Amino acid sequence: MSALMKARLQEERKDHPFGFYAKPKKDKDGALDLTQWEAGIPGKEGTIWENATYPIQLQFPPEFPAKPPKVKFDQGFYHPNVYPSGTICLSILNEEQDWSPAINLKQIVLGVQELLDTPNPASPAQEPAWRAFQKDKATYQKKVLDQAKKYAT
């Protein structure tokens, strides 16, 4: 891991927003692996995502911060902008779109939280949630509420 990457990831540990958690995973020896993080995104109050914390995995590439981390929900996560593999489709996480080395972990988790209740229909990543969001809001809401129960806090 480059010195820049290490310094940057150490710095990221200082600041995560209210209600969120974010920490590096530990390897088998119990040592911190700064390239693999897990974080929790609380659903915003007053939305169908509330009362649950959605776990995400962040994988920082060796080129970080020149390249963005890969951010994933659990496989099969129900959201129009989440691929079936769980990978999140968000412009600030895309090297060819809005990623900038200045974007920090706090901005990423807040961006993901914002995405939960404000999906981008122009950039669909999975068909079932995208389709329901566009054409069958009742089913969409039911599925999201069921998912919130699964991740209830």
Added chain:
Amino acid sequence: MDDFCHLEIETIAQTIDSLYTTTQTDPLQIKQTESKLQEIQRSSNGLSIANSLLSNPASSLNVQFFASSTYLVQLTRRLNGLTSIELTKQDISILLSQVLNHTQQTVVQKIQSQRSNTFVTKKLFQVLSLIFVSFKPDWESPLESLSNLFQRIDPTNSHQKYFITLLLDFCDILTTSFLKLSKEEQMQHNSIHESIKTHTYPIFRTLISQCLGSASSDLQTAAISSITSWHQYLVNVVDPFTSTRYDSLFDQDMFQPLLAMLKTTGVSDELFLSVIMLLGDVFEERGGSGLSVGSMGFLKGEIMGDVSWVLMKFEYFLKKLDPEEEEDETSSVENFIDFIIKFHDIDLSKFTKTHMVHVTPMVEFLLQASCIQLDANQRLISDRISKRLIDFWCRVLEIYTDEFDIFQEEDETAQSEIRLNFKNLAWSLTKIYYEKIQLSSPPHYESEYKSEFQSFRTDSMELFDIIFTVLGPPMIEGVITTGMTSGVKVNINTIEAGFFILNSLCSNFSNHVDPAVLNALNLLLQQGEFIKNYDQLVQSASSNGSLYSAGAYVKTCSRFLATVTFVYKQEQQQQLLLTVMDQLLTWIKQYPAQELIISKAVLDICDECRSLLIDSMGRFEEVLIDVLPWGKVQDLTRSRIINAIGYVVQSMSQPQLQELYVSNLTRHIAELLVQSLNKDTNSEEISEYLTSLLGSIVSIGKGLNLPEDFKDTDPETYAQFLSYYSQSYKVQEQLLELAKNFDYFFYKEGFQQILAIFKVGLLDEFGPFVFKSEDIINYTSQRLSSDLAQQESTLRPVLELINRLIVCRSRSAASLHPQLPPQTIISIVKVYLMDLYPVIKTDPYLLISTFNILTTISASSSDPTLLLQDTEVMNFVIEIGYMQLPTYTEKFLIKAVCKFWTTLILMKSCKSSTQQSTVKQFIEFIGLQFTHMLFLSVFKSNRSDLDQYGGVIVALISKFPMGFNNWCKDCLIRINDERLSKGESPLDNIELFLKKLSLTRGLSSKTNAVLKEYWITANGLRGFI
């Protein structure tokens, strides 16, 4: 309106004043007047109106303010190109002279008439600042000009304090004005920044020295405000965007008076807080890098050398907190602590080196601040202080774990002492934060500040994680479990907090758990007695009406119990496991608000400890009585409990018993289904319940899925089960019967659950939920013969099941369930896809499922060329695969069809040269026509879908480089001719496009870029270059 702009100056002044008279109350009239005045401000003669209004000494303050604002409006409109009237260099010079004169006049009025006109002066300063920054007049130093101007007004200097304040105000306005500019604008102003440094900054420093050294708190406050602005200007504008460099704004001369203010007792709170906010910003933003070695040394001596002032101020601010007031804004105490942390953060290694060799009063102070106890109403503040310090302590302790070599210069004895100091610090922090994260009684605080309290707890766990790396297992026994079990202060809140910490720590343990940790947990849990006692405390809290706390107690404990499954797996811990499971199952009934958390715990424990729970089957049967009937628990809870039972049943040692148990359970559920069907079947709630019951059967199947390592870890049992289930299909027959008898489940959700029953065991080799392929095919094909089934909501799940069947049953030939033979696959295509095509083609989502099946056959079946071997099937592929391609507009349909073609063309699944040759011949046969339809689709698609087509083109370039080039050329010429014949615009530069395409060498990103570029041309958006 235009006439209004030519009104007499006096009339305009009267109109302005009328806005502020108490007689003017009609909102409509006020709005109209405001609108007229705005029009004047924007009018072509706005500058002369402003000048005239300000030239009249009798003008009211409101009129003067309006006139000053008019200058700003006029200049801003010129900068933004909102007016065509230009200002020449001479105009600017005249304008500058005018505004300086007006400034002089307002200052004189203030001195002579005691008019409270500072707001007018400040507005004029904004005008001067804008002229200086954006209109580049021949003006070296505005600050010097103003200073000279004030000197002329009052040569005796009797109003020096007022003038200094004004000059600092101007500095504020000037530096702040740059912050509003964009990066590009900042870079255009490089010469101005250099000029400010050379001509304005020295005067500013002199003013600051005068103010900070004076006894006037007004001047000191003005100075600090001005320094803050200048600092922001340096950090946000000068450093990042210009080549101008300052030696150091914050040198010893600057720090000395500021720190003196911190230590002086008579300084006002407002002044004190503004100083610590300023210094905090300096420490944080410049991170020490902008501070000279001398300044740093000075700061360390001043701030860390003498801790008495820190203690004094901290206590002073604590006393000032109003216990009656529930503060929800950042308090003075928090700001003060932030300041101390930010200072130490500049060089935490040095801080640690200084303070851990011998523990200093500063460390003791910070520990004291971490555990400050305030009045109950102020717990939010004390928690916020503790929370702010968490990250600081984490990083201090990480120096012990990651950077202990900074102490290598010390001898061994000293290093031992340092280690001891670190450990003592870690012990202290453990005790402090263990106490801080406890729920209070009564629990109004936690319920009122639920999110903040949870956030505090979560952050505290990061600290405990690091403490554990310093102290190791003794931390668990030394503080946590001891705290939970002994001492006079033991109560349920202490135990709950202990569970909370242990849960966090234990979730980090993977396969290896330190024996000392196991020992501590064994001692704590005492074969389950501890949980029983805890339950009594929970019940007591519940009976006292504290349901919020009771819920929290149950929730935390459940999570902990699900995390420590490694404890139950030890020998002699069977009783503990049974007690734990019994407790959780009891709590589900007692605390319905927590059932989702508890059922998750049950599920996780059953998954991890399957065979150890066989003896609990009787207990699970009791629970079924509670979870299966309608309305008793949530659907997810029902599903989880039955899934959990499935895990245990999976571990049974005899297949006969396993089958019998599953058979009985599914029969019981089927009976409930029948009973429920006899009720009001139109009720939405009953429908949901029926779906949930069917889902419960799927949950049993999930639980029965074979563990991945089953075959390797216990080959004998595996063989025994394999042998048994190769003969017996009792459960499957029962389930098939159930499925056939429930026509009712043609409603979408129920039918989907029936299909899920067939799907859940597909990956396994054997088991009660592993159906024969022909059973699945027979059932679904029979169902599809009904018109009712031939609609999207039922057809799609069938197609998905069939797709899954092909995926799973195309694998090993040694399985109990053989690979699907080619004729079966061809038959599937004919029956499910071709026969139903009239229905399928009406719905893009059915087409998606169709292409998914075709892709699966091309990728997974024993022979990927199957689709090309039957003429009827091949024609079907040609028809829907590319003849209809230009009609597909749905995003995911385009994705599915492109995936099919990419899979087929790339031939990755072809195992023989014959298969490759078959595909090759097919593609070459359809090449020209296919390419034609492909490009027709590309040109009419959405830009965002181009990447999908790009994948197919990449595959064609890589497999058929020459052929594809020729097909492209021919078909693009044809498309061009077609377009011309329809009177559409021609395709530009076909040759250039093909050349660029061939140069991509099949690289996705390059191909997509060329395709996008040409798509823009083809759609007439711009030429192809």
